[in-house]
Amino acid sequence: MGGATAQQQELENIMEKVKDAQRCKQTRRILKSTLKGSKSLVYEIKQYNNDLDQPRDEIKALIKENGAAQDSESPCCNCFSSCSLWFGKCFFHIPFYRIRSVRSERNSYCDAKEMLLNVRDVLELLSRQNIEKRLSGGSIKRRPCGFPEKPGFTVGLDEPLRRLKVEVLMEGVSVIVLTGLGGSGKTTLATMLCFDEQVKDKFNENILFVTFSKNPKLKTIVERLFEQCGYQVPEFKSDNDAVNQMVVLLRHIGTRPTLLVLDDVWPGSESLVEKFQIQMSQYKILVTSRVAFPRFASHFILKPLNQEDALTLFRHYALLERSCSDIPNEDIVQKVVSGCKGSPLTIMVMARSLSRQPYGFWLKIVEKLSQGHSILDSNAELVNCLQKILEVLQNKPFIKECFMDLGLFPEDQRIPVTALIDIWKELYGLDDDGQEAMTIINILDSMNLVKLSVARKSVCGVDNYYYNNHFLVLHDLVRELAIYQSNQEPIERRQRLMIDVNENASQRWLGKKQKGMMMSRISSYLRRCVKQKAVQVTVRTLSISTDEAYPSLLSNVKTDETEVLIVDLRTKQYSFPESIEKMNKLKVIIVTNYGFHPSELNNFEKLSSLSNLRRIRLERISAPPLVILKNLRKISLYMCNMTRVFQNGNIPISEAFPNLIELSIDYCKDMFKLPNELCDITPLKNISITNCHKFNALPQDIGKLSKLELLRLSCCTDLQGLPNSIGRLSILRLLDISNCMNLPDLPEDIGNLRSLRNLYMTGCSNCELPFSVAKLENLKVICDEETAASWEAFMPMIPNLKVEVPQVDVNLNWLHPLSS
Incomplete structure (x- = not known):
C-alpha cells in the first residue's frame, strides 16, 4: 500500500507540472519545444498504449497536437489539456509497479522531457507485465522443435x-x-x-x-x-x-x-x-x-580440413576401409582429396560418388580436378567442382532431371517425399504408389546428393507405400547446384522456373557475373515481366515463393505449358492470380505455408476451370470450401484447418471430386468426421486419416466403396468404432488402426474381409476381437505384445496367421526444420 501511495504522489507531481505549464506562458513555450523534439518518444508511447488496449482518443490527440505544435502556441496548450486527460484515464485506473521520481526543481524543459520518459517507462512495464502474465502460466516444457540432432561421425572439429x-x-x-x-x-x-x-x-x-x-x-x-x-x-x-x-x-x-x-x-x-x-x-x-x-x-x-583429417573423412564415406578388389592406390586417393581442398561437403559428396566405382572412373575424376584452380577461391569454383560430382549421373539423365526438381523447393526446408511422388507421377509417368520414386530417391541418397530422413518410423511403412513421414534433406550448396543446372538453358526454353518474390529478395538479385552461378534469381527476366508485356515461357514446372509484402507475379507470366505449380507462402492470405485459369495443362498444385499460423486461400474456386488438374497438396492452409474438380485423382491435406471444408451448404464431396482415387488427411487437429457423401465416390481406392486425434467416426455407408483397397486410421485417438458396413469392402487388403486407443472393439462383420492381408493394431490392447476374425485367411497382424496376446486364441483357427511385434520408433523429429 505504501508503494502505491508513493507512486500516486509522484504521478500527482507530474500532473502539477502540467497544470503549472498551462498557467505560465514561458513554460508553455519551453514545453512546446520539448514536445516537438520528442516525436519518436510520443509514438513509442502510442505503441505501448495499443499493446495495452487502453483508450486511444487521448493519445491520438497528443500525437495530433505534437504534429501541430510547430504551427502555433495555442495547440500546445491543447496538447497539455489532452495530455492531462490522457494521463488521468491511462494511469489512475490501472495498476503499476514503478515510475521514476519527478525532479523537484522547476526546470520546465527537463521536467517535460522526463515526464514523457516516465510515461514510456510505465507503459513498457505494463506491456511486459501483460506478457509475463501469459508466460507465468505453468512450468516450462521444452520442445525439440528446431533443435538439430546430435552429429554422428565428425572429423577435424x-x-x-x-x-x-x-x-x-x-x-x-x-x-x-x-x-x-x-x-x-x-x-x-x-x-x-x-x-x-x-x-x-x-x-x-x-x-x-x-x-x-x-x-x-x-x-x-x-x-x-x-x-x-x-x-x-x-x-x-x-x-x-x-x-x-x-x-x-x-x-x-x-x-x-x-x-x-x-x-x-x-x-x-x-x-x-x-x-x-x-x-x-x-x-x-x-x-x-x-x-x-x-x-x-x-x-x-572455421578453416578447411587439413589433409590428414580430409583423408579420414574421405575414407569413411568412400568405404575404403572395407575389403574391395577395386580400391584405388593411395596416390589416386591423395589427389582426389587434394582436389576437394578441405571442403567437408565436397569431400563427403565426392567420396560417396566414387565409392565402389571402377579404377578408370577414379582416374577420370582426378584428371578433371587437376585442370582447375582452387575450389575454395570463390563460390563459382566451388560450383564447378560440385558440377563434376554430377558426372556420376551422366549415364542417368532421367535421375538427373529428378535431382534438378529438388531445387524447386525452398532453402532450409525439408522436402516431403509425397510431394515428389505427386510431381514425378504427372511429369514422368511414374507409378502411383511411389515405388519408382523411392528407387530414384535411394539412388540420390547413396550418392550423398540428398539425405533421406524418416521423421517417425511407422509400423505401416514402406512395405505398404506409406511415405507421409519421409522427407529429403538438401544441403544449401547441393540445392544451389540443382538450380544452377536448371538455369543453363535460355529462359524461354527452361523446363523449370523459380521465382522468389518478397521484401528481402527484391534487394538480393545476383549481379551480372553471378547469373550463371548458384541461386540465380533470374532478375533480368522478372524485370521484363514487371516492366514490359508478359513473356511466353515453356516451363513445365513453376515454383514461386511469396510473402505478404509482395503479390504473386504469375499474372505477368504466360505459362500455357505449365504442368506443376509449387507455391511457397509466408503470408496469412493468398489469392491465386487471374492467369491460373488459363493454365490448361496444369496437373499438380502444391501450396505450402511456412509460417506457424494457417494461410487462407481466397479464390480456390478459380481451379474449377482446370480440367487436367489431378493432384492437390495443401500444407498449413485453412482448407477452403470444396469446389468442383471433376478430374481430381488425389488430394492431400497436411496440418490444415478443416473447419470450412465440410460445412453445411457446401458442394457434396461426391460432386466436387467424382473421380477421386486417394484422400490423405494428416495432422489436422480439427478433423472430426468424414461426410457420408464420400461413400458415393466409387473410384476411391485409398483413404488415409492419420494423426487426427479428434477424428471419431467413419461414414456409416463406407461399405459402398467397392474399390477401396487401403484404409489407414492410425493415431486417431478419439475413434469410437468402425461401422458394420466395413465388412462389405471385399477387396480391402490393408487396415491400419494403430494407436486408436479408444476403439472398444472390431465389428462382427470384420470377418467378411476375405482380401485383408495386413492389419495394424499397435496400441489397441483394449480392442475386443469378435469371433468372426476366425474366418480371415493369410492375415498378418502387426501389433504390440499386449494386443498380440488377444490373437493367441485364434492362432489354431486362422490359416497362415502371422502376428508380428516390431520395434516402434517414437520421436518428434518431424518437428525439426532443416539445418544446413
Missing part, C-alpha cells in the same frame, strides 16, 4: 570446438560469429557445442537454436523461440510487437545463463541479429554465417 567453447564460456563478448565457406561444417560445430557437457552444465535447458536462412521473417523466428521454450505461440501484431514480446521472453528465461544460436545468417540480416541483443548477464549469441559481419567484434573462422 575437436580443436575448433575446444576454442569455440572457450569463447562461449568466457565472460565478455555477447555475440560470436562462427564463419566459414558453405559446407565447411559451421552448423555441425554449433550443434556439437550445444551437446557439449560443459556447455550444457552452464546453460542447462536455456540453449535455443533457430535457423535464419536467406529471407528471414522476424515474426516467424520469434514464434520458433516461443515454441522451443514450450509456450503457446502468440500472434504478433507487428515486428515491433514480436521484438517486445521476445525481449520479455528472453528476460523471463534469462534468470539463468542463456545461449541463443542463430544459424545460417545471410548478408543483410545483421540488423535483425541486433534485435536479439539485449542487456542480460550470462547471455550469449552464436551466429553462424558464410560472411564475417564487421559490426560484430568477435569472429571465429
